[in-house]
Amino acid sequence: MKFERVEEPGGGGSTPVGLSGLTTRGIRVDGRVGSVDILENLLSFGQQEAILQATLDAAARVPGDRLVDVGCGSGKLAITAARALTRQASDVSGSVLGIDATPGMVEFARRSAAAARSTARFQVGIAEALPLEDGGVNAVTSSYFFHHLPSDAKRLALREMWRVLAPGGRLVITDYGRARGLKGLIASIPMRCNFYEYTRPQLGGELERLVEQELRNQAEIVQVFLGYITVLRLVKPAGR
Numbered sequence: 001m002k003f004e005r006v007e008e009p010g011g012g013g014s015t016p017v018g019l020s021g022l023t024t025r026g027i028r029v030d031g032r033v034g035s036v037d038i039l040e041n042l043l044s045f046g047q048q049e050a051i052l053q054a055t056l057d058a059a060a061r062v063p064g065d066r067l068v069d070v071g072c073g074s075g076k077l078a079i080t081a082a083r084a085l086t087r088q089a090s091d092v093s094g095s096v097l098g099i100d101a102t103p104g105m106v107e108f109a110r111r112s113a114a115a116a117r118s119t120a121r122f123q124v125g126i127a128e129a130l131p132l133e134d135g136g137v138n139a140v141t142s143s144y145f146f147h148h149l150p151s152d153a154k155r156l157a158l159r160e161m162w163r164v165l166a167p168g169g170r171l172v173i174t175d176y177g178r179a180r181g182l183k184g185l186i187a188s189i190p191m192r193c194n195f196y197e198y199t200r201p202q203l204g205g206e207l208e209r210l211v212e213q214e215l216r217n218q219a220e221i222v223q224v225f226l227g228y229i230t231v232l233r234l235v236k237p238a239g240r
Contacts, residue, residue, distance in 0.1 A: 024101045024126040026149040027198065029073075033104040037074050040144055043190060044229060051174060051225055052077050055143050058172045058222045058233045061085060065094045065138040070127050070161060071145025072098025075109025075120060081141075082113075082120035094138075099125040127157035132164040140165055143174040146207055147191075147199040154207070158214045167238040173219075177230030178205035184227025191228075203228060 029036055041048040061067060061081060069078045078098035085094050098120060100106050109122040125131050127145070140161045146154055161171055176199060179188045191199050211219045211232060219232035 024128055025153050026101060026127070028102040029148075030102055030104050033102065033108050036105070037076060044225065045187075047225055047229075051229060051231070052080065052143060054223045054225075054231050055141055055172055055174045056081055056084070058231055059139040059141050059170050061094075061139060063094060066136065067094070067096045067139040067141065068130075068132065068137050068164065069096070069098045070130070070140060070142045070157070071148070072100045072109055072122060073105055073144065075105075075112050075122055077141060077143055078109070078120040078122070079113055079116055079118045082118045083116075096120040098122040099127070099130065101126045127160060128153055129156075130160045130164055134163055135166045135169075137164045137169060138166055139170045139172070141172045141174075146173065146175045147202055150198055151201065151206065151210070154210055155214050158210060162215055162236065165236045167236055169236045171215075171234045171236065172222075173207070173211070173232045175207060175230065176202045176228055177207055177221075177224070177232070179203045179228040180224060181227055184224075187226040188228040208232065 032039070037048065044051055055077060059067065061084065063085060065085065067081050069081070072078050075098050078096050082096040085096065096119065098109055100109070100122070101124065103124050106122045106124050113120050113122065123131070127149070142161070146157070149157060165171060176188065176191055179185050188203050191203065208219060211217070211234065215234060217234055219234050222231040222233050224230050
């Protein structure tokens, strides 16, 4: 699998970032690189670790797998995945790559990986045009990422993730989904004011609908945390 390393200087907030002539309309988090994990853990009432582990479990990784984490943030999920693959095989032929549009997050993830002596790699890239070949990845994960994107960019990101998956590959998306019951309505109140129009539609089921429309396949709901943080999984069939 070919990984194209792309470097880009830091930029501001929601300003589009150029990557090899491409741009993302998603929101970047340049101003809070060091606090992303803290915020996610607070918003999930201390369940961030459990949510990330559920995401990795749903990806069903095996030795030799090539896993890409899109919108990798601090790199926590990718580093955990690389550690697990290393434990599973003495001859590690698999690989883990994290991609994020925020250059500061990529640098943060690289420092974290170096400190952990992790084999996970990280590069700047955008979900709407992944710098990867067709069908070269066994698993694509994405957590707490889609709510940074406007609806049209969500559609592009879904198509790209599906494109790079090999037949039999697993796509696992963990993000804010349709609020379920009173628990979901109450727990999701802070997110109704976050990222404006990008998040609110997801609380009404937008992400699940887009997955079905773009990939022509209904996602399996693996687990739901707090009544609205949803782990979705799809397996790419042969010939798709």
